[in-house]
Amino acid sequence: MKHCSRIELAMYGGRALGFLARWRVRLHLLGCARCRSILQQLTDDETLIHALRQARNDFMLSDCGAPEEIAARSGGRDGDSAAP
Numbered sequence: 401m402k403h404c405s406r407i408e409l410a411m412y413g414g415r416a417l418g419f420l421a422r423w424r425v426r427l428h429l430l431g432c433a434r435c436r437s438i439l440q441q442l443t444d445d446e447t448l449i450h451a452l453r454q455a456r457n458d459f460m461l462s463d464c465g466a467p468e469e470i471a472a473r474s475g476g477r478d479g480d481s482a483a484p
């Protein structure tokens with residue numbers, strides 16, 4: 401089973417995923433305690449959620465479900481803050 405990426409989970413937690421991606425992550429979470437645990441950690445990280453909410457604006461406009469692309473634009477590198 402392929403696990404969700406941290407970015408996917410963060411976007412799920414921040415309600416930044418499109419319908420299909422959200423549905424796919426939700427299905428995975430139903431059967432995967434590991435990803436549920438990661439999601440819980442990520443949703444506790446307000447900095448990441450804040451950054452993802454800003455990225456969501458771009459996401460809505462482009463309307464394409466490529467989490468890795470969103471991550472690249474919103475500071476997916478470790479230790480690199482995307483906050484203004």
Ligand SMILES: [Zn+2]
Pocket residue numbers: 402403404428432434435
């Ligand atoms: Zn998983």
